[in-house]
Amino acid sequence: MNLSIGRKVCAARVDVVLKRLGGRVSGDERALVQGLVASAAEAGPGAELLTEPAGAPSPRVILSGWACRQRLLPDGRRQIFDLLVPGDMIGLAPGSLPLGQASTVSLTRTATVDASPLIVAAQRPSAFPAVARLVAATPAIDEERLMNHVVRLGRFTAYERVVHLLLELGDRLAAAGLGDKGRFPLPVTQEVLADALGLSVVHMNRILQQLRRESLIQMGSGHVTLLAREALETVAGP
Amino acid sequence: MNLSIGRKVCAARVDVVLKRLGGRVSGDERALVQGLVASAAEAGPGAELLTEPAGAPSPRVILSGWACRQRLLPDGRRQIFDLLVPGDMIGLAPGSLPLGQASTVSLTRTATVDASPLIVAAQRPSAFPAVARLVAATPAIDEERLMNHVVRLGRFTAYERVVHLLLELGDRLAAAGLGDKGRFPLPVTQEVLADALGLSVVHMNRILQQLRRESLIQMGSGHVTLLAREALETVAGP
């Protein structure tokens, strides 16, 4: 169930989109992005983010909260393809690439806006260069991440997988202007991380403990701190 | 090192492409495909298939032999993203999706042809409907396969992974007109399968033995036979 929310809250949040657009954002683009908040909607955890209108879901941008693309197996097992953080676009290019159309579920309370205006604007690159760049690059970025995920799952140990994912999330959140210097929000349960990394919850927990014991990371109240980025990058190349 | 090869051999081989185009192939399309053999080249096992011209590799179609998209880790581990069989297109949409640009290496002696004429023809869907359909669908099919691979690696047991991959390969080869009724060529070593499925060679070997012991498959001289497709599909959903 989507509910409209206050303009004020969202206005503060669209800056993750501006951040993702990079340094050079024209005035037109800034106005375009700020206009997005009109379509803001919130969804509770567990909500499918790409349902309406059925059959032709509209693309959206996540302003706040986390989500994931996932597949559920008949026997209840779950594989998460990708974690989605504020600033990420979903449902791009309807009917095109399957990853963009995968079941997308919110993991926390999530605020999203309609991304259609961005798609439209992207068709005039001269007027909206940064938007066009982002829209064009998104499917490739997503696919690249999926490839990294395959390597993680296929050839990394549990320990390496966790480190590699944390480094990736750190980079992505920094690019969205969230978190800084190796400290960033991680508002998901260990079960979610386990389902992304193909591990059991118990083992996920033990790996995190090990990393804390080794003083490589620090966790608390929905945030992680990477204490020794160099050491971590040695474990799982950048 | 690519070498031109006899026209006659290739003429017999382009039918995998026609097969992939489906039932309705116009005369123009048939002529187009048959003209591809002019650019035929062979490569030995281990050859990189997307090298020339450097920086802007031309898209190609595999006429015979198998290849794979892979990534090598600094410590020698290898993860195979996808096995490529005759009729598959590689290097599509240069500069676009990263999967299409991944390192593509032949696993057997391989014959390929330049796929550029197909890309060009695909821009006139009315004249080349089947070609346009195939070219447009290929990136999505590849990505879909990559997603299935993530699920295999993340949430399937070794046994399930092997079965799932064999079923996939059976379907794909049937679509290319190779193999029939659950019997198809599998001209790769167990090490290749292991590197695709994230297993050790030894374990790969043991799983295959188990499947033979259970009379679910049969192997020999580079071919597999799926003896009980139903049972196999029960193990790893279609």
Next chain:
DNA sequence: CGCCGAATTGACACGGTTCAATTGAGGTGG
């Protein structure tokens, strides 16, 4: 205070890896 989901812990079983050696099959040269 009591509740509930999440995090944590311990014991144990098992899947999968590693190492090391052997067998088998195809190819080559003598």
Next chain:
DNA sequence: CCACCTCAATTGAACCGTGTCAATTCGGCG
């Protein structure tokens, strides 16, 4: 035609990374 070579397939045994099961503790919230 056979000896030999090489790479792939196979085997055995030991090891250990991960999963499973079942409690228990923790932390936020009504």
